Amino acid sequence: MKATFAAIWACQAIFLPSAGAQVAIVDCSYITGYSIAAGEVFYFAQPAMRPNGFVSKVVGANSKTLTVLNRGGHFDVCGPEYARDDVHVYKRGEVIKGADPASFVFINHYYAKDNHAVYGEHGLLTDRVDTFRVLPSGYATDGVRHYLGAIAIEGDGFVALDWGYSKTNDRVFIRGVPLEGAHAPTFTPIAQSSVWAKDQNRVYYMDRHVVGANPKTIELMSGNGMFARDDRGVYFGEKHVVGANPAAARVLGNSNYVVDDNSVFAGTQQLSRDVTTFKNYGFAWSKDRTAVYFQDVVVPEAEPSSFDATFLGRAGDVNFRFHTHGKIECKRRAEAPGHAKPCSR
Numbered sequence: 001m002k003a004t005f006a007a008i009w010a011c012q013a014i015f016l017p018s019a020g021a022q023v024a025i026v027d028c029s030y031i032t033g034y035s036i037a038a039g040e041v042f043y044f045a046q047p048a049m050r051p052n053g054f055v056s057k058v059v060g061a062n063s064k065t066l067t068v069l070n071r072g073g074h075f076d077v078c079g080p081e082y083a084r085d086d087v088h089v090y091k092r093g094e095v096i097k098g099a100d101p102a103s104f105v106f107i108n109h110y111y112a113k114d115n116h117a118v119y120g121e122h123g124l125l126t127d128r129v130d131t132f133r134v135l136p137s138g139y140a141t142d143g144v145r146h147y148l149g150a151i152a153i154e155g156d157g158f159v160a161l162d163w164g165y166s167k168t169n170d171r172v173f174i175r176g177v178p179l180e181g182a183h184a185p186t187f188t189p190i191a192q193s194s195v196w197a198k199d200q201n202r203v204y205y206m207d208r209h210v211v212g213a214n215p216k217t218i219e220l221m222s223g224n225g226m227f228a229r230d231d232r233g234v235y236f237g238e239k240h241v242v243g244a245n246p247a248a249a250r251v252l253g254n255s256n257y258v259v260d261d262n263s264v265f266a267g268t269q270q271l272s273r274d275v276t277t278f279k280n281y282g283f284a285w286s287k288d289r290t291a292v293y294f295q296d297v298v299v300p301e302a303e304p305s306s307f308d309a310t311f312l313g314r315a316g317d318v319n320f321r322f323h324t325h326g327k328i329e330c331k332r333r334a335e336a337p338g339h340a341k342p343c344s345r
Helices: none
Strands: 004-009 012-016 024-026 030-037 040-047 054-057 067-069 082-084 089-091 118-120 123-126 139-141 146-148 151-153 165-167 172-174 196-198 203-205 227-229 234-236 257-259 264-266 269-271 279-282 285-287 292-294 320-322 328-331
Touching: none
Parallel strands: none
Antiparallel strands: 004 012, 012 024, 030 040, 040 054, 067 082, 082 089, 118 123, 139 146, 146 151, 165 172, 196 203, 227 234, 257 264, 264 269, 279 285, 285 292, 320 328
16 A cells, blocks of 8 residues: 655645545644545554554454544544444454444544444443433443443542543542542632642642642643632642742743742742843743843843744844744844844844
8 A cells, every 4th residue: 555645844744545545634643534445445644744653454444334434523623533334433443342343433533333332442431321311521430330431430419620630429530540548528619611620638730739738729830821819839730839828929921930039930930030020921032131041041142122923933132043943043133243134034
């Protein structure tokens, strides 16, 4: 089977297999699909921007009745993983055991069903088709058990919470995995659509215990959702931002910078910056009255008083224009120091 591969631009590519294959324009690391050659069916997984890939014969598949199945949404942006013929349903070229191709349909991106069963990521979940229903955050129930993809969760009093958290009367889960030590009756996210949570004893960032944080006073800070604070301190994920004053701390935009009345921090790292003049531009550029920084490293050629940058990383000062990787691109003035080429405009 022959195939061709052509780049469209930096992050996007198109894979054009032999006649009869599905074609996908994607922004992803792998491009997948089914192809027919000499009456045989093949499943392929092609690394984006690379010539080599994985191709396997779909043993027993009927090329005359093969139909690709699409889940819709971003799940198929890299190409289809599911297909069926008159005998079987396939995922990534493998038969889904027991699935009926005539009645197989997707319930949503995570679950599918036929006339006698419901299927998850790794095959059959339950035969309780009539009572199966979808819950928030990717969860589902058949009326007896609860599911997250291929994971079955048992227990009374199930509640689906934000960002993969869920709980029963006596256990807490994150993405279907037990969160050990959590107190289910008092467990709750600390903000809507947040990966931060708490119970009567602890604060949690995703599946990690935030040691020393006070569940009675913890609150999510504005910004990118990575920072929280209580009456004891500021936290970047599960880590304590040592030295930050929680009463004065604020996050700069959607960045990983937090400032208080005395200091600038990048995540948990305290930086040597002038807090009154510090400015974050996003895309790794920042400055204060003394210097310009790219990825928190001084750019010695940059002049801070005239420096400016956009959120896309384009930057410059009175003397130079800079690449998005922090290096000089060209001179804006002929008398500027160094041997960079003049800017064309």
